[in-house]
Amino acid sequence: MNLASYSFLAPRIQPGDEIVLSVMEHHSNIVPWHFLRERQGAVLRWIDVGDDGSLDTDMVDAATGPKTKLIAISHMSNVLGTVSPLKEIVARAHAKGVPVLADGCQGAVHEIVDVRDLDIDFYCITGHKLYGPTGIGALYAKHAHLKSMRPFNGGGEMIREVSRENVTYADPPARFEAGTPPIIESIGLAAAIDYLSALDRGTIKAHENDLYAYARERVREFNWLRVIGDAPGKGAILSFETEGMHAHDLATILDREGVAVRAGHHCARPLMERFGTASTTRASFALYNTKAEVDVLIEALAKARKILV
Amino acid sequence: MMDDSLRELYQDVILDHSRHPRHFGPLPEATHRGEGHNPLCGDRVKIYLLLDNTNHISDIKFEGKGCAISQASASLMTDMLVGRTVEEADTLMGGFLHMVKGEADTGALNADDRERLEVMAGVSAFPMRVKCATLAWHTMKSALEGGEAAGNE
Numbered sequence: 457m458n459l460a461s462y463s464f465l466a467p468r469i470q471p472g473d474e475i476v477l478s479v480m481e482h483h484s485n486i487v488p489w490h491f492l493r494e495r496q497g498a499v500l501r502w503i504d505v506g507d508d509g510s511l512d513t514d515m516v517d518a519a520t521g522p523k524t525k526l527i528a529i530s531h532m533s534n535v536l537g538t539v540s541p542l543k544e545i546v547a548r549a550h551a552k553g554v555p556v557l558a559d560g561c562q563g564a565v566h567e568i569v570d571v572r573d574l575d576i577d578f579y580c581i582t583g584h585k586l587y588g589p590t591g592i593g594a595l596y597a598k599h600a601h602l603k604s605m606r607p608f609n610g611g612g613e614m615i616r617e618v619s620r621e622n623v624t625y626a627d628p629p630a631r632f633e634a635g636t637p638p639i640i641e642s643i644g645l646a647a648a649i650d651y652l653s654a655l656d657r658g659t660i661k662a663h664e665n666d667l668y669a670y671a672r673e674r675v676r677e678f679n680w681l682r683v684i685g686d687a688p689g690k691g692a693i694l695s696f697e698t699e700g701m702h703a704h705d706l707a708t709i710l711d712r713e714g715v716a717v718r719a720g721h722h723c724a725r726p727l728m729e730r731f732g733t734a735s736t737t738r739a740s741f742a743l744y745n746t747k748a749e750v751d752v753l754i755e756a757l758a759k760a761r762k763i764l765v
Numbered sequence: 766m767m768d769d770s771l772r773e774l775y776q777d778v779i780l781d782h783s784r785h786p787r788h789f790g791p792l793p794e795a796t797h798r799g800e801g802h803n804p805l806c807g808d809r810v811k812i813y814l815l816l817d818n819t820n821h822i823s824d825i826k827f828e829g830k831g832c833a834i835s836q837a838s839a840s841l842m843t844d845m846l847v848g849r850t851v852e853e854a855d856t857l858m859g860g861f862l863h864m865v866k867g868e869a870d871t872g873a874l875n876a877d878d879r880e881r882l883e884v885m886a887g888v889s890a891f892p893m894r895v896k897c898a899t900l901a902w903h904t905m906k907s908a909l910e911g912g913e914a915a916g917n918e
Contacts, residue, residue: 704894708771708774708893709775712768734808764833
């Protein structure tokens with residue numbers, strides 16, 4: 457997102473130009489656009505989600521106008537699990553000549569992604585969500601966009617010629633990869649992608665969705681627990697608030713019971729505000745989780761309740 | 766059977782303070798104010814105190830939202846600091862900050878205060894939660910030093 461913001465969008469932004477984004481974005485798909493607001497007078501136009509966390513293509517379309525320079529939207533929300541109707545969003549944006557960037561940090565892990573079929577302009581992924589290393593990610597962009605983008609960092613490897621008077625740049629993608637790359641991380645990321653690619657993604661998705669459906673059903677026994685995000689077709693992310701228990705206290709107890717959850721605002725403050733809360737607890741289901749582990753989570757929740765309330 | 770460190774962290778005294786915080790609410794006549802915020806978890810706390818002309822803390826109140834640890838810590842702190850001089854408060858705050866980090870040296874803390882603060886010592890086994898326990902104390906410090914917004918280290 458930072459690369460797309462600096463190299464693609466910044467040179468195209470005049471004061472008053474608009475960037476459309478949803479309230480369910482992660483800060484990493486918010487802050488690079490705030491930079492353009494602060495530095496160049498861009499206007500951020502926010503699309504709300506429904507009370508169930510669903511995202512409506514009509515609302516994206518309605519927010520897209522003659523001044524819109526980019527739509528930046530999460531493929532799958534890291535808090536709600538909502539899956540955006542990307543293909544429709546892209547088709548309608550392109551009809552107005554507006555490019556679309558997707559934050560695919562969750563989408564690439566839990567959905568089956570075909571960037572050509574989506575016809576998406578930019579798609580971002582991160583290594584650590586893909587069972588790979590930290591500190592590395594990737595930006596997919598249409599070649600025509602890449603060709604039009606100015607360099608980001610300067611250094612070795614990204615040049616064609618350097619003289620005392622002048623510099624010319626390598627073709628993309630090398631143009632954007634200054635200096636010695638994170639070699640170990642690259643090898644690790646490739647290994648993670650190879651690993652996932654060798655598996656049947658449809659089977660993984662079905663497995664995760666089964667776990668989610670089971671967990672969603674089991675938490676109904678707790679009348680002190682409110683699930684946030686119930687959009688149709690959502691991914692396997694269970695976020696919830698608990699009456700009388702703060703997410704961080706709950707997470708500490710669940711951790712001691714062997715259940716790793718994420719607690720807090722999930723780097724999605726605008727979304728927390730939208731749902732009137734400061735923090736939630738989130739259980740995410742992955743290919744390696746089991747139904748028995750969902751049972752452990754449920755028992756641990758009951759136990760935490762006994763300790764804290 | 767509950768894990769011992771968990772039992773120590775969420776012992777009755779702490780849960781009692783978090784459920785029934787002492788000195789909770791506004792203090793319009795406050796002479797010093799501090800506001801603390803932990804951007805990583807979203808916890809917020811406001812501390813109000815009234816210093817009299819003999820440098821004694823004659824009243825303290827706090828307001829805020831947060832986890833059981835941060836609320837209990839703020840409540841315990843206000844309970845212990847009321848009636849003290851600024852110098853005594855400094856000693857107490859310094860000792861507490863050492864204690865929750867698991868350090869043996871708690872400075873000039875006397876045995877009584879040490880014993881009362883001991884309920885919070887279990888936090889040192891949960892490094893992720895130390896910041897929850899210290900937020901109110903850092904905010905108190907900043908209130909006494911002039912009342913700028915306190916972050917957490």
